[in-house]
Amino acid sequence: MPPRRATPHPASLGVHLPPCAGQDPAGPPDALDLRRAVCAWFEESARDLPWRDPAAGAWAVLVSEVMLQQTPVVRVEPIWREWMHRWPDPRALASASTAEVLQAWRGLGYPRRALRLRECAVVIRDHHGGRVPSEEAHLRALPGIGEYTAAAVRSFAFTAHAVVLDTNVRRVLGRVVGGEALPPPTLTRAERERAASLLPREPGQAARWNVAVMELGALICTARSPLCQDCPVARHCRWRAEGYPPDAHAARRRRQPWEGTDRQARGRVMAALRASAQPLPRDELEPLWPQDPTQLDRALASLVADGLATHTPRGYLLG
DNA sequence: AACGCGGGGCA
């Protein structure tokens, strides 16, 4: 049984997806068993996340996906609810100010995503009649929407046939099919081909599989300490069968430092700007980063360049 | 292909 669990009732996805039946001939012979097991597990163990509500709509899905880029679900959920209440559709967000949007993004990290999300809203309003597009090319043309997010929106919001390859899916497939502890540092063609070969041909089944395998990676097949005892596909898992060989790419995986970096300085400045209703003179910013005034200036300049801060005669402002 | 970009929680 999964550790943090879930809901008294089965989770739902999209509108009328068929149950995970399985006569879909795509993929290796084993694939059918694999899919059935993962989907059955999902039915009873999935988290009841609000953006999976069938009534949520494509805008809700798009907002959730952008927020979830490199940010854990638990931190996204309350902010997502707030955004949906405040800006229930693209037109609403398109009318919001930069400062409002950045203020409301608090705690999620990577605040440039908030600006891009509002830009998405403007483009959707001006070029797509206020509705989230479903074509891949149109989605990819939106700021901040890359390969993963476009596929996720197409699959989850439009029940399209799309290969959804996030960090969870990559890890699950890498382990179960590839026998590797962790996926390579950058997404490879081989991974795309593997995922495509496992994707059910029928779009509804594909969408179901996508969300189910992603959830498995999030709850059971976790990066740090996988719960193989509770895993519905442990008997299919090559990594397990081969005795859990260590991460082959460990040497090439590089960690990003934090202490003393420009990123930390930027974050500190942003927190101060968010907390202040009025412009902050540079003198009042200096105590935030006493160790290196040059670095502070660099951080300020980059924030202004990114559109996250404005330099007025009276000081720096959010947005 | 590699790098910059937040921030919090947990082993």
Next chain:
DNA sequence: TGCCCAGCGTT
């Protein structure tokens, strides 16, 4: 402390 998290855009 190091690692991880439903990645993207730029170089």
